[in-house]
Amino acid sequence: MKEVSSSYQALEIEDSVQQYWKEENTYEKVKELHRDGDDFFFVDGPPYTTGHIHLGTAWNKIIKDCLLRYHRLCGKNVIARAGYDMHGLPIEVRVEQMLGFSSKKDIERFGIGPFIERCRTFAATNKDIMSEQFKRLGVWLDFDDPYQTMHPGYIEAAWWTLKRADEEGMLERGFRVVNWCPRCATAIADAEVEYWDERDPSIFVKFPVEGVDGEYLVIWTTTPWTLPANVAVAVHPDFLYARVEAVRDGKKEVLWIAEDLVESVLRKGRYQDFSITGKRSGKEMCGMTFHSPLREQVPLQKEISHRVVTADFVTMENTGMVHIAPGHGWDDYLLGCRENLPIICPVDIQGHFTGEAGMLSSLFVKDADPVVLQELGHHLLASDQVVHRYGHCWRCKTPIIYRATSQWFLKASLLKERMLEEVKKVTWYPEWAGSARFYDWIKEARDWCISRQRYWGIPIPIWTCSSCGKHRVIGTIRELEEASGVPVQDPHRPWVDQLTIPCSCGGSMLRVEDIFDVWFDSAVASWATLGFPARADALESLWPADFITEGQDQTRGWFYSQLGASTIAFGRAPYRSVLMHGFALDAEGRKMSKSLGNVVTPEEVIKSQGVDVLRLYVLSQSAPWDDLRFNWDGVKNMHRAMNILWNVYRFPLPYMILDGFSPRSGDGTWNDEFIRGRFSSLSPEDRWIVSRVNTLALQVTGDLSECQLHRASRAIIGFILEDLSRWYVQLVRERMWLEGEAPEKTQAYETLYYTLRTLLTVASPFIPHITEAMYRNLQIPGDPESVHMLQWCTGDPVLRDENLESAMDTVRSFDEAQANARQAGKRKLRWPVRECVVVAETPNVVEAISSLNHICRDRANARVVRAVCGTWERIGWRAEPVMKALGPAFGKKAPLVKDLILNADGNAMKSALDAGETFILGQGEGCFEISPGQVTFAQQLPEGVFSAPMQGGIVYVDVALTPDLEAEGYAREIIRRFQEMRRQMDLKVEDFITADACIKDPRVCKAVEESWREGIMEEIRAVSFEVHGGECPAGTHHAVEKEWDVEGIAMTLSLSRASQQ
RNA sequence: GGGCCCGUAGCAUAGCCCGGUGGUGCGCCCGGCUGAUAACCGGGAGGUCAUGUGUUCGAAUCACAUCGGGCCCA
Structure with a gap:
């Protein structure tokens, strides 16, 4: 044992402890210690390699570390490899920025190979930076050998999983509407769409009914640029639609609008007059044909026969009719499939109109909005703006569009029931994270679009034959090498793109160009981290994970992607228990963000307060x-x-x-x-x-x-x-x-x-x-x-004494109360008191005060502490009249009764009333019967006694001084001042001194001198000590001399260090 | 628009499941202690328990609605 610094120097301590762990390899030793314990398989949710951690990331890892350390102390063999999510658009976007690129064309010009290398280096560098930051937090995970989504072994796990999906019939190529980022020129997953408010046009458009001049269907939309892809109008089968003859600027038109919405639509269109000349239900509307108001501008539209269809998703809003463009909307797409509508999408990968869009050709969709408005001409019934939630690419923040394309899908919607069953088997902390939140999310599960038209990611291991169209899914690198006959030096693009596989038809198979959605990477973490499929032993003994924990945003993210992938590959959930944690917000409860300037980094907290404090x-x-x-x-x-x-x-x-x-x-x-x-x-x-x-x-x-x-x-x-x-x-x-x-x-x-x-x-x-x-x-x-090698302590019942704990609670309550009472009596704790009395409500209190009496006396600095049940004879009671009750009871005599009460014997009255009796006041004619409720009682304490309530009683402290108590009080004051002077002289605790005291007041001087000289001498470690009255005698030369005023008594105290004894 | 969570003194929180006098910490004011001392301890003031309605003898607690914040979704 060594003495330690006098205040808590967090940084120093933490640095030296981390140094020690590093030098002694403590983490490895701890793991070794529990190697034979029960396995506890934890999977680290891989943070994305952005290069910096924020408070939320720190909290996440601290939660993990705390729980894992606990399991280790309990003797578990904890398997906890750190992980990193290293692929994907966010890194591509950063690298593009660094290189000054703005589109995929720039990347292709630069070369996919060099671009991939930049991404790889970027991810690897960030991974190292982040590992150091996590270690700084004291987090013990395997950081020396983290699982990394860009490693070949990991990539194999994703490949293997896709092959499983194919075997299970869960993989499908489909022409569907997907979320599309026009900047990144790729499909993105539902999970990658961020929503916030955006201002958009809000327009009402008239679609000319075929064959009838001047008759229109009125629709409403916020995306004018989707009108060139319109093929139908949807109505609700049960709504009533009105045929309206409306007049604007003297011209008459016939408009079809949902009946309930006629007035509001016409108001927007500034029609002066109207009359309803007919009604049809949605069902009756069905089959009506119309043509596009843009047929002249968009040649494609001329070839399409437009008709009215019914759909349940139509709501009684705007016009009650919905413009349908199956190439640009999810509902539209589904409806299009059902109704066998043409699915057209005259928009290219970068969001520009194609030649099919005629005069709009090569315009960016959003830029086409005003052009469309212009070209609609008189077909534009009304035009306004609206602020609504709109989706954005979560990395580059570009507003997304919906685009019909050919993509690869996992048929997650078919697995819904199975997944819901699995969710129920998982233990969720808190319970509602699983039973409510996650459950609801899975109920909405749609097929998962796993393909991306990008570069930095796990290549989708599907090879297709250019001659016969057959496809083959490759499950491992070795399988690819065998199939292609070429060693695989890197399973990334562009290297794998070059490998061809001979097809049974005699043709040659080429890889589809797509890469995986990055969410698919982490989805396979629980088996990839175990080295599967290259080796299966760890998987067999450990999987599924005993525990994972991530933030609530991962409900739709990692909790879900893992469940989906695992259900496909293994038919069950990949985790047994899940803790969903919250978000780190600023003090106002707002999200920390750079733009708000409220970001607090873990580093700054550590620097100023220390890691353990942060934890x-x-x-x-x-x-x-x-x-x-x-x-x-x-x-x-x-x-x-x-x-x-x-x-x-x-x-x-x-x-x-x-x-x-x-x-x-x-x-x-x-x-x-x-x-x-x-x-x-x-x-x-x-x-x-x-x-x-x-x-x-x-x-x-x-x-x-x-x-x-x-x-x-x-x-x-x-x-x-x-x-x-x-x-x-x-x-x-x-x-x-x-x-x-x-x-x-x-x-x-x-x-x-x-x-x-x-x-x-x-x-x-x-x-x-x-x-x-x-x-x-x-x-x-x-x-x-190391402390981390000890055995956890669960609290031994044999070493517990609950009665004692409860008695001590009482004593602590007594202590607070006596301090309180003293304060009321203005008696400092240094001054002893004669007696403390506890008037207790229960025998337990009496028992506690007497069995722990030495503690009570010590704390209260009292000669005697005692507890009595019921009453203490020195307390008197004074009766106080309650006029509100006396008035009704005694009428005019009430004031008389009041005086009688004030002068009555309160003690007697109280005991009578407490006993349930009444109390008679006055004599003869002026005799009154007092009953409970008509008086209250106030304590009447003897002089020098002060009280304060405690748990289960009241404490009375008698602070009155006796000569004996007073002498001790002064002695304590003198001792304390000598101690302070010792400290000022920097004396050590064991040093001896010589001292003198001069006390001006003869009475005090005498009292101290007679009974306390030796006591003081001992306390202050003096070899000689004299108490003098009046002036200090000449000739005593001390190193330090000081005048003091002790409770109004002037004293001079002086001392010197004694020569060596 | 929907799902889930949260809203309690200047600030941060406990209590809510299972209704019965709203606790605690920081800050503030006052005091104590002085061999843990540029530390430590005690006391006090400070609350429309987000708002409203309902259930109940009784609501911070249960129900419904509204407002505000967060996460997720359409």
């Missing part, structure tokens, strides 16, 4: 599944708590070291035998803290098993602050100061040692650095070398 803060601040509002005050407060832990730990060290204390041990390894063997005979405060720390361990164990990290960490903080620092350490301080051999002292050392060791074990998952530093200093030679 304990995020773990205790909110329930894992609630959002975390980051608050600097809260962080600083946590630093304070850590400082108290540090103080509690360092406080006994000097004494232990001075005494050469070493805890009793068995075979060189510390164990709890000493405490265990003596538990029942320990002094009450020792037994109490032992019980408390076991209760703590029990609670923390229970909380951790339910992922209640906030409860567990709050319990630990509460224990440190309330039980250890504010109570136990206060109670045992004096025992630490005993000199020489003293059994009470040794027992205090042993108890405190036991308590700290137990506390360190249960706190180590939360605050791994400080606990390691403390443990390293406290351990004895045979002990395991």
Whole structure:
């Protein structure tokens, strides 16, 4: 054991602990220690390699680390490889920016090969940066060998999974409408679309009914550019539609509009007059034909026969008729398939109109909006703008469009039932994350478009024959090598694109150019991280994962993608339990974002407060599944708590070291035998803290098993602050100061040692650095070398004494109350009081106060502390009239009764009323019967007695002074001032002094001199000490002399360091 | 527009499942302690429990609606 720095130096401690872990390879040793334990397979949700972590990422890893450390301490063989998500558009976009590219053409010119290399380097560099940041947080995962989605072995896992999908008939090529990013020129998944408000045109358009001049169907749309792809109008089969003859500017038109919406539409179109001349239901409308108002401008439209169809999704809004462009909308597409409508899409991959769109050709779709409006001419019934939620590419923020293209799909919609079944089998924290949130999301599951027309990703391992059209899915690299006859140097584009496979038809198969949706990468993580399919042993023994935890945004992300892929490949969920955690928000509850300027980085918190502080803060601040509002005050407060832990730990060290204390041990390894063997005979405060720390361990164990990290960490903080620092350490301080051999002292050392060791074990998952530093200093030679190699403590019932804990609660309540009463009586704690009396409501309180009486006396600085049940004879009661009750009862005589009450014997009245009787006041004619409710009673305390309520009673403190008490009070004042002067002189605790005191007041001087000279001498370690009255005698030359005013008495205190004794 | 979560003193939170006098920490004011001391401890002030309606003898707690925030979806 060594003495330690006087305040908590987080950075220093954490640096040295991390250095130690690194040098000693502690993490590896801990893993080795539990190699034979039960397996606990954890899969790290791979962060995307952006190159920096934010508070949310830090919180995520801290939650993981805390729980995994707990499982390791419980003896589990924890398998926890870190992972990184390294492919995909975000990186492509960053690399494009670095290279100054703006489109795919730039990339093709630059060369796919070199471009891929840039992406690879970018991802790898970021991965290393992030690993360092995570390690800095004290996170113990396998960072030396993380799973990486760009590794060939990982890519194989994705290939293998796709092959499984093909075997199961779940893979399909389809011409469908997909979300499309025109900038990235690729399909994107539903999960990649971000929604926010966008201002768009809101237009009402008249579609001319075929063969009838001046008759129109009126539709509404926010995407004018989709009109060139219109093929139909949808009506609701059950709505009524009106044939309206409307007049505008003297011209008459016939319009078809849903009946209920006629007026609002006509108002928008500024029609002056109208009359309804006919009605048809949607069903009757069905089959009407019309032509496009853009038929002259868009040649494609001339070739299409347009008709009215019915659809249930039509709502009674706008015009009650929906323009249908199956090439540009999901509902439209489905309807088009059902009604056998032509699916046209005159828009290219970059969102420009093709030649089919005639005069719009080569215009970007959004830029075409005003042109379309212009060209609609009189067909434009009304034009306005609307702000509505619109989807955007989650990486480049470009508004998406819907585009019908040929893509590869996993038929997830067919798996819905199976997935729902699996979700029910998983244990969710909190329960509703699975039963409500995830369940609802899966119910909406659509087929999963897994193909992307990009570069940096896992190539889709499908080869198709150019002559016969057959396709083949490749499951492994070896299979590809065998099929192509060429060694695969890199399974990425463009290398794999060059490999051809001979087809059975004699033709040659080429790879489809697409790569996987990046969400498919991480979807296979749970088996890819186990080296599958290259090796199957780990998969067989470990899979599925015992536990995963990620943020709530991963409901639609990783929780779902994994479930989908796993259900296809293995027919079951890939995880047994899932903790869904919240988001890190700023103090106002807003998302942290660069544009709001409210971003707090983990680095800045670590730098100013330390890693353990950050960890304990995020773990205790909110329930894992609630959002975390980051608050600097809260962080600083946590630093304070850590400082108290540090103080509690360092406080006994000097004494232990001075005494050469070493805890009793068995075979060189510390164990709890000493405490265990003596538990029942320990002094009450020792037994109490032992019980408390076991209760703590029990609670923390229970909380951790339910992922209640906030409860567990709050319990630990509460224990440190309330039980250890504010109570136990206060109670045992004096025992630490005993000199020489003293059994009470040794027992205090042993108890405190036991308590700290137990506390360190249960706190180590939360605050791994400080606990390691403390443990390293406290351990004895045979002990395991790291706190993280200890065995978890679940709280031993044998070492708990609940009655004692409850009695101590009472005493603590007494302590607060007596301090309160003293404060009311303006008697400082240094001054002893004659008596404290507790008037208790229950025998338990009496029992607690008497059995722990020495603690009560000590805390209250009272000669006597006693508890009585019922009443204390020195308390009197004064009756006070309740006029509200007296008025009705006594009418005009009420004032008379009031005076009688005020002068009555309150004590007698109270005992009568308390006994349920009435009380007679006055005599003869003026005799009144007082009943309960007509009076209240106020305490009448004797002079010098002050009271305060406590749990289950009231505390009375008699602060009146006696000469004896007064002498001690002054003596304590003198001692304290000498101690302060010693400190000013920088004297060591063990140094001796010579001292003198001059007290002007002869009475006080005499009292102190007679009964306290020797006591003071001992306390201040003086070899000589004289008390003088009046002026200080000349000739005493002391190093320090100071005038003091002690409660109005002037004193001069002086002292010198004594020569060596 | 839909699903889920959240809204409690200046700030951060407990309590809500299972209704019965709203606790705690920070900050603020006052005090104590002085061998953990540029530390530590006590006391006090401070609340329309987001709003409204309902159920109930009684609602922070249950129900419904509204408003605000977050995540997800259409």
